Amino acid sequence: MTHLWQIFTAAANAKHSRALHLPMQEGQPAFPLTELLVRAERTAADVIEQTSARNGSERAPRRLGVLMNNGEPWVRSALAAFRLDAAIVPLPLPVGFVGAEAYTAHLARIAQSAELDAILIDDSLGPAIARRVAGSLADTAFINVTEPGETERTSELPAIAEAEAHSTLAVIQYTSGSTSAPKGVTLTHANVAAGLTAVTDGLGFTDEDCFGVWIPMFHDMGLFTVLSSLARGNSVCLWRPRDFVRRPLVWLDNFAKSPATVMAAPNFCYDLLTAAVRQDPPADLDLSKWRVACNGAEPVQRRTVEAFQETFAPYGFRAATMEPVYGMAEATLIVSASDLSNPSRSLSVHRDRLQSGDEVQPLPDGADNARPVVSCGKPAPGLSLRISTADGDGTAPGSGHAGAGRVGEVQLSGPAVTGGYLNLPADQQPFTADGWLRTGDLGFVHDGELYLVGRVKDMITVRGQNFYAEDVEEIVRTVLAAEQPGSGALRSAAIPWTAEAAAGGEVERMVVLWETALDRQEAARLARVAGDQVKHQLGLDEVSVVPVPTAAIPHTTSGKVQRHGALGLYRSLADDTTKG
Template sequence: MTARTAETLLDIMLSRAAEHPTDIAYRFHRFGASETQDVLMDDLARSARAIAETLTRRGLSGERVILALPHGPDFIRAFYGCLAAGAVAVPVPMLKPGKEDRRFEAVLKDARPALVVVDQAALEQARSVVDRVTQDGGASAQVATVDQSEGDAAGWQRPDVSADTLAILQYTSGSTGDPKGVMITHGNFVANAKLIQSALRVTASSTGVLWLPFYHDMGLVGGVVMPMYAGATVDLMSPQDFLRAPIRWLEALAERKATITAAPNFALELCCDLASPEALAGLDLSHLSCLLTGSEPVNANTVERFIATFGSYGFRRDAVLPAYGLAEATLLATGTLRDKVGPTIRAFDGKALESGHPAAAQGNAPSRRLVGNGAPETRVRIAEPETGRPLGEGEIGEIWLTGESIAKGYFGRPELSSHGFGARLLGEPEAGPFYRTGDLGFVEGDDLFVTGRIKDLVIIRGRNIHPQDVEESATRNEPRLWTGGSAAFGVDRGAGEELILIVEAGRSSVSALKDEASGSALAADLVARIVEAHEVMPAEIAIVRPGRIPRTTSGKIRRSAAREEWRESGFAAGLIHRWTRPEGDGAGAFAGPVIGECLTRQDVEAWLLARLAHHSGRPPHQIALDEPFASYGLDSRTAIEMITAINGLNIARTVEPTDLYDHPTIERLLDHMFDPEAAQPAETKTDETSDLETEAAALRALLDA
């Protein structure tokens, strides 16, 4: 058996170790470190056997093993150790010392693992959490470090593992419900790695740089599985290092002359925001042949902005590969490179999209730009969601997928699995079974265009209104509102579906908007924008305080949860102003500092005061040293930008991405930077979550959605 003929990831790893024992399998970079941590093939195979021997001896073959480990060699060793034991790996984010982690507990309860593997620093905390969950009726689990899990490699025996054997549970959280464990098999891994290799044109001579976390499908499959399958070399940065200095990712691409990388839309936006001639001096991206972007909706403006920003540094348009993927398809579902052409970006008529029959935009009519995703091998069909009737090219319906990459279902949820993974097309019972993605889209030529989510659709008099379109058109460039703080949804109050919009006031606007005239004026402006863009009048607009709209741990708006809260209470808690459509108006359509010597505490204090004053629009004398950063409107994006700027100053201490959460005022951050022994992290609130805590959760979880 060779790596080319193997049907499991375990056998691929063992074959490569036998064929090329001294090859570097994975190379880890640390921010500011001069040397890398290399994982050699032979060492990896030995560690995997040693860990597997212990797991097998403890009777854990076939059991779930949670991996809550740092982004480094220990995770790689433990991951392949699970595979070599026939155990099921469950990658999750690390526990944070002293912090409550409800997501970790939810996964612990759902996965019912036999073992939890953590680093030494989290050992006692993990034992405490496991004990608490066990007392609440959850399954008991052992807790150990990687070193404690290593046994005698010579005593290892290959388990009965085949393509159909479960390899991992990939936990995913959407806008509703608890995290669900997607059951990925060895065969799924191999099939998707083959698909990615074809789409990205990966060879053994390819070099990659990736910073995405291993508990996310793009980080695990793109950074661990696919390089092993292809025999390619990958350099791995930690997600924290990327957040600390996003441009460092691009510098690593240039230094390694990398040919392949991947990142979600927000990472491209961050790099564009932080780009400057000084920051990019000497940058050469001409070796990069593929930048896969996905994991969240690919924004046409972001793609074009990135191309324009970095084109003069050697980045080519045809290196961009917009991709449609999801954990239920292992990772990649559609996407392909287009030589000398680049991504397909088209403007569609807004009304035509709402009607379900896309057409090219004409003149000044409201339009929406979409990015196409090619479909190389995963079979894609568009179906009417209610009936399963197959739709033709250019018709919008639910995206259904089938193929060898599609997972086996959700762990412990047979009914949900049957509905989601067992769909059949009307009139084509022999086709499939298909996975129902819940996403809406259409096929045109060899491109898949994703238009929205089924659950979020607002249907008014036969027209499909996408809530994200309403949110964007209503709140674009509106300084009185919190950026990204809006939720549009539909409700049926007996006379058909009606549109509701909830918006969060900007921090600096809360007091003013409590005035009836000011609140009414803002609501009137929002109504006018919605009517102009969509020719639909909302039934109600509620202006609420910042942070009131429900979000996931990664900061995504939970529209379904917002709808439920509106039904139950009308967002009475935190309501600033409510506008209701007058009776008789129908719901339907109608006409820095100088960098030289090391900066003092006073220097950095003055810099922070000026930075927050500029960001919030307040004069510097209104910025308080003991006021939370959240009071000045810092979201995850501006927080990352501020961290990057701080680390660009001439100071002795590096600021970590979560320091703005642990030390959430100027005074406490300065204590942490200049007197770390005296500084104490902020206590975690259990009854209320502030906006900055929400954003910090997004920084911690990254793409965990």
């Protein structure tokens, strides 16, 4: 069984079938999966009626955008699309975009690329945003699905095409563009079905487990964690991102009292919670039933893992609960996960031995040139992983593939892996000659577990040596945190920059944008301190630390820096300085 509607229908009939809980919404409503499916069919019928009236055709829609905040209407919209054999296209909310024009232009590009038949919205969008978006997408229908349609029209819904589940698109997940322009990741019903199973099997789900999710559902981590739990017949607790971001301690208390036992979030989430609790320790917090805390969606930092474990141990948090993971939309989320029975593992390795093809050199913790890297565990069920050192695709299976302990590009294969990006020609698709997905991530395997060291493109080469953005960011964060105790987790972004050399030609530099509310003089002083530490620890003289206002650095919905957008911000700052 690979058609998602049939999978959710079977889950609703399971003996342990649970519900969608909304713990911080008024009345703390809960929707059993059986009720969600009934409401989804009513919504599907309403969508057909409204798109038919607009298009003058009774053809079921092929692709539906979903633009709303986390809530029952979002989950119901996804289920309704699956019922119609329509692909859902999750659309981002304005958070993380610099200005309304940039946001609406981004949505317009997605709507054109995906050829959307309609965009489903609800009242959470807000009238001002809804008007602006609708004005910029005048040729696209907007359907408000805050409440489902009338029951009697569900008998007119099309039959389920189970035989076509391997080719019918279920999700087109546009990448958030942290290093490049957004691309539409195409996922069939079969891809998503395999990916949802890999999530729950990889995390060792039991019938009593419940995913707690505050990540926005338009992000692959939010979408597929919600769907994976429901597809197994388990409950989901769903919050809105602002519930967490605005009041992390209130959210944490609510999480602890909810049915949730599993949560997935980016590394910065755990930094934020640690800073909040250290500043204002709660008197009554019990985290003893928290079974899995997935840490992924951005580089996992050892200092974050250790600080969280130490800070929350008095509240019943077990060290083994923290589980670094690796995932991406192209693999329907989960790629690898660490061992649930033991605390996460990490290594210190020579930071100058991390180029593709290098053999990793372990070092003692704290040694000169030592870089700590955290294990992301073993491949998820059904997924195959290899490390490639080839410059390009390789010419045959095994060509240019690294053995254990050697750095190369992470490449993937399996039933959950995408068939490619929407509308891109074959020579622009991310596959090797023998069909493996090229992730663009650099890593190595040690004792059967995957360690990530950076992105193929997020680095500069100076005097024949590679310097990674993650290394520079981590040094700057550490220095600034020490200089500003209690300031919390402010965002920084290291971006490669090619500048004109004084003697002619070009020179590569690393520019670090750093958000701060400090006055200009103090910010400049701390920027010099941070820059000096980068030079001291890495031997990188070609670095500039540039203070910017808080919330200025573009970021994705999961908290990752949008390096392309950050580069644009730096260019605008440089232009302003030149003109001034």
